[in-house]
Amino acid sequence: MRTLYQFHGGIHPPTDKTQSNQKPIAQSALPAKLVIPLHQHVGNSAKAVVETGERALKGQIIGRPEGHLSSAVHAPTSGTVAAIDLQPVAHPSGIPDLCITLIPDGLDEWALRDACEDWRALSHTDLRHRLRNAGVVGLGGAVFPSDMKLYAHKHKITTLVLNGAECEPYITCDDLLMRERAAEILQGAEIMRALLYADEVLIGIEDNKPEAINAMKAAVAAGGHARMEVIAVPTIYPGGGAKQLIRVLTGIEVAAGVRSTDLGVQCFNVGTAYSAWRAIRHGEPLISRIVTVTGNVDHPQNFETLIGTPVAELVAQAGALPGTTGYIMGGPMMGVLLPSDQAGVIKSTNCIIAASDKLFPPPKPVLPCIRCTRCADVCPAELQPQELYWFARAKNLTKAEDYHLFDCIECGACSYVCPSNIPLVQYYRFAKSEIWAQQAGKKAADAARERHEFRESRMEREKREKAEKLAAKEKAALAAAKEKAAVAHSPLPNPDKTTSHSTKLPNDGSQVAGYLPKGEGTNESLRELQVDDTIQLKIQAAIDHAKAQAAAIKPKNTGQLTPQQQAEIAEIEARRARIREIAKDATEEQPSK
């Protein structure tokens, strides 16, 4: 018997899983249209590589990965590209995003699939490349491109954790996947293990899923998988959080801002392993996933659903009922209320809950915090939510960061237990976004200051140069006069005796500031060059300083973030990059004098 570890806190909300896990996975019907966002993953948005009116085959890349951290997007079935425009997407902000609308032609005609009988014959680079092109991303909700998580040095990672815990209420897609497709999940895990050079594979499943546990155990035995173990973990929310599951299975606590791989563990969702297998073995990109449809519907069930299927069409197949007030994507603890029922299913859509007033009553009136610390008692990150709440409310963001705001995994356990009904997580999300916004603002301010400092220094330089030219003229005149008296003088003062900062620079172009070879006379043109160098250096110093400052106020952890946050950060990063460009332009004006 393996010793399991515990994490602090956690809650036991009603699991509400039996509604949807009684029936096998059904194939979702082909919808009238598919709305496929180009940005479904963490990282850069994919770039559309089809045009309106073009026919795309099933599995054909329609969005190409852009840059290092990105993933491909594919046509889930064959059909015609009807539009590439902004559409409502499954994101709580309600801000439309670039989507490809595909009208299926009903032929379901596959593009060429690059299947592979023996993946062990492929190089690791090739495997990763295939995963990236197949659009395989983390299906547990993080949607992090999987290829990026599958780099490792030999003997660095000991354990691959496969997450089948599925701790959120209502959601049963992983449960059903494990019951029905255990063998393929394990094959995928083998690919991952090989890429990570990992030693053992631990599969954590909450003990409220005995069928899945048995199916997986049987598959491990049948497949002859060595050093692979299915482990029943206690049912407790958020026991399926990557950090929590790693803790329970290995005892390792992955602190915020620390990569689990640095501690020898990597973690993947079981669905991701399955998709990786389909991608490598069969050349099938990630064009569908299992989605639990539950809540206020007639027959809750899991559906194998094409990416892009409008939520309304999917829910209709489970029998939409009157009284539905909205749709929650994900579970009731961490899910998001969809802004539109026309948004398409995306790679991170594990569950759609039709919400009704009966299932999810309106929030109760909020009372002041009574410092009862029920929130702290359940916080898996071991934070003091009541303090964070106080600081977030007071907009005391520095303090909030001091109290580890960025260690909060937004699991919502604190809000769940708060007797004053305070929407605590909402305050934390707000505080985090405020801090990001401030950083963006700070970057802009830094750039402005850089520009200002540069202008200042240029003006200073111009003034000085004028004065120097004047002085030089005077000196020349003086020298001419003195020459007559036959007294030889260096035309300029000895550099190391002067305080003028232009002369404190090396004149050999080596840019070793503050060091000056002695006793060397300078001439006018050389001096000019030095002055320019001064300014270059000053600007460089200012930029470095700004960078250091920005680094100092960087949130202590941005590792464990929801996709939305990652997207927000990415947005801010993009803005920052632009600001940097502007700042660079400003500094490059300089030589044009």
Next chain:
Amino acid sequence: MSGFFSPFITKPASVSQIMLNVLLALVPGIILYVWFFGPAILVTLTLASITALATESLMLKLRNRPIAPFLKDNSALLTAWLLALSIPPLAPWWLVVVGTGFAISISKHLYGGLGSNPFNPAMVGYAVLIISFPAHMTHWLTPAGLAEIPLSFSDQLNYIFHSLLPGDIKIDAVTMATPLDTLKTQLHMNGQINAILNMPIYGYLAGRGSEWVAAGFLLGGIYLFAKNIISWHIPAAFLATLFITAGLFHLLDPARYAAPLFHWFSGAAMLGAFFILTDPVTSPTTPKGRLIFAFGAGLLTYLIRVYGGFPDGVAFATLLMNICVPLIDAWTQPAVFGKKEKS
């Protein structure tokens, strides 16, 4: 319509339920109180409750806050009950009203209302009364069976509302100082502990009757702990500190320092340990902080009891420790997930 943001579900627990449970936990102690001292306490409790609710409504109205949700939170009632249980039951009605009114209006609402008051409102009310009306605060009812002239319920009512006693009975004839107070006075007169405790007002461990009321509060406290409404830190650390301090002194000089159990079951020790010091609003939030807080309160309670000028030390110990709460909290922030071994 459900909320807009996750989590969309919440545990069906509320402030009102928590407070209600605390009120419930006081009931065993109150029943024993009535058993030993007669129903006067019920009148005081009712008076305090009405005053508290009225003051709460008035203050909420003045502060432009919704009245209903806050009245329903039961916190004003709890303040009222704790204050009523801390003052003599045979007190004139205005004493109760002034104390409760002050507790709710000044020490709760002027500081920002529920959740924002740094001091325990009931203890502020008590402190104000004992400083302003010290004489009235010493008229504790004599336990049943000891009183020379037993008072009927109507006699008690008559005293509370009209300050009248039947015939020419003096108030001193039907009341007494608390067992703690008596002990202190007797020790001043060079009494010996053993002899003093043989006086009829003392029972098995402490004051006759009042020791049972304290036991009732202990029972209620255990209920609160079992219901997960309070954590063990404060009661355990407070009682342990009180026990150990009293024990050390007692060992040094058993003739002059009462035994630890006497301190446990005297005065407001049990009420304080489980109901007053554990008030979440005015106590620290970290486990370590709670231990420090309760340790300080236990020590201060003992010192005030033995060396101070007041009959009991719990109220002032609580208020003094309340001042330290923000500091204690700031100093005792626990390490977070994954960052424990880090320097």
